[in-house]
Amino acid sequence: MINANDFFDALSDETRRRLLVLLVGDDELCVCELCYALDLPQPKVSRHLAVMRESGVLSVRREGLWIYYRIHPLLPAWAYRILDQMGQGCAALEIFQGDRKRLKEMPNRPVRCCA
Amino acid sequence: MINANDFFDALSDETRRRLLVLLVGDDELCVCELCYALDLPQPKVSRHLAVMRESGVLSVRREGLWIYYRIHPLLPAWAYRILDQMGQGCAALEIFQGDRKRLKEMPNRPVRCCA
DNA sequence: CAACTATATTCGTCAAAACGAATATAGTCA
DNA sequence: TGACTATATTCGTTTTGACGAATATAGTTG
Numbered sequence: 001m002i003n004a005n006d007f008f009d010a011l012s013d014e015t016r017r018r019l020l021v022l023l024v025g026d027d028e029l030c031v032c033e034l035c036y037a038l039d040l041p042q043p044k045v046s047r048h049l050a051v052m053r054e055s056g057v058l059s060v061r062r063e064g065l066w067i068y069y070r071i072h073p074l075l076p077a078w079a080y081r082i083l084d085q086m087g088q089g090c091a092a093l094e095i096f097q098g099d100r101k102r103l104k105e106m107p108n109r110p111v112r113c114c115a
Numbered sequence: 116m117i118n119a120n121d122f123f124d125a126l127s128d129e130t131r132r133r134l135l136v137l138l139v140g141d142d143e144l145c146v147c148e149l150c151y152a153l154d155l156p157q158p159k160v161s162r163h164l165a166v167m168r169e170s171g172v173l174s175v176r177r178e179g180l181w182i183y184y185r186i187h188p189l190l191p192a193w194a195y196r197i198l199d200q201m202g203q204g205c206a207a208l209e210i211f212q213g214d215r216k217r218l219k220e221m222p223n224r225p226v227r228c229c230a
Numbered sequence: 231c232a233a234c235t236a237t238a239t240t241c242g243t244c245a246a247a248a249c250g251a252a253t254a255t256a257g258t259c260a
Numbered sequence: 261t262g263a264c265t266a267t268a269t270t271c272g273t274t275t276t277g278a279c280g281a282a283t284a285t286a287g288t289t290g
Contacts, residue, residue, distance in 0.1 A: 064266090233290080241281090244277100254268075258264080
C-alpha cells in the first residue's frame with residue numbers, strides 16, 4: 001500500500017501531473033500516446049512514469065510492444081479523490097488543455113486488442 | 116487566485132504538508148505553536164510558511180507579537196478538498212500523529228484576544 | 231529610550247532530482 | 261535469424277530547493 005509521502009512525491013513535478021491528469025481521464029494509455037500528448041521526448045516520459053510506477057501510483061500491463069499505464073487500481077480512496085480534484089484544478093491551465101487536445105487529435109493511436 | 120502549479124509546489128515538501136495538516140485541523144495557529152508541534156527550528160518553519168504565504172495557500176494576520184497563519188480563505192473548492200483528503204492520507208503516519216499530540220500538550224499556548 | 235520577544239530574511243553550502251544524449255532491452259515480424 | 265518498433269535505463273551535468281547559522285525586523289513592555 002502506497003504511503004502519503006510517496007504519493008505526494010509523485011504529484012510534485014508538473015510533467016508527472018500532466019501524465020496523471022490524462023490517465024485520470026482516460027483510464028489507460030500507452031507510452032507513445034503520452035509522449036505525443038505531452039509533446040515530450042520518450043525517455044523523459046518513461047522516466048517520470050517509472051517514478052510513479054515504483055512508488056505504486058501507477059500500474060502497468062504489456063500488450064505486444066505496447067506498455068499501458070493506468071492509475072493503480074489499489075490506490076486508497078483519499079488518493080483517488082485527490083487525483084480527481086487535481087484534474088479539476090488543472091483543467092483551467094492552458095498546458096493541460098493542450099495535452100488533452102493533442103491526445104484527441106493523435107493519428108494512428110494503437111488499438112487495444114484485449115484490454 | 117492561486118494556480119494549480121503553485122498549489123502543488125506547496126504540497127511537495129513533507130515539512131509543508133505537516134504544517135498544512137495541522138492548519139486544516141485547527142483553522143489558525145501561530146508560528147511558535149507550529150514550531151513546537153513540529154519540533155523544528157523557527158527559521159525553518161518560517162521559511163516554509165513564507166513559501167505557502169507567497170503562493171497564496173496561506174493567509175496571515177498579526178495580533179501583537181504573534182503572527183497567525185491559516186489556510187487561505189479564498190482557496191478554490193478543489194484545493195480545499197485536496198487539503199482535506201491529504202489530512203486523511205497523512206493521518207496514518209506516525210510523524211503527523213506526533214505533531215498533533217505535541218500541539219495538544221503544548222504549555223502556555225498564546226491566547227487569542229480578538230480572533 | 232532600551233531590553234525583550236516573536237517572527238522573518240539573508241547567505242553560503244549541500245543534496246535531491248530533473249535533464250539530454252546515448253544506449254540497452256524486449257517483443258514482433260519478415 | 262536480423263531488422264524494426266516501443267519502451268527502459270544509464271550517465272554525466274545542471275538546476276532546484278532545503279538546510280543551518282547568523283542576522284534583521286517589528287511590536288511590546290519597562
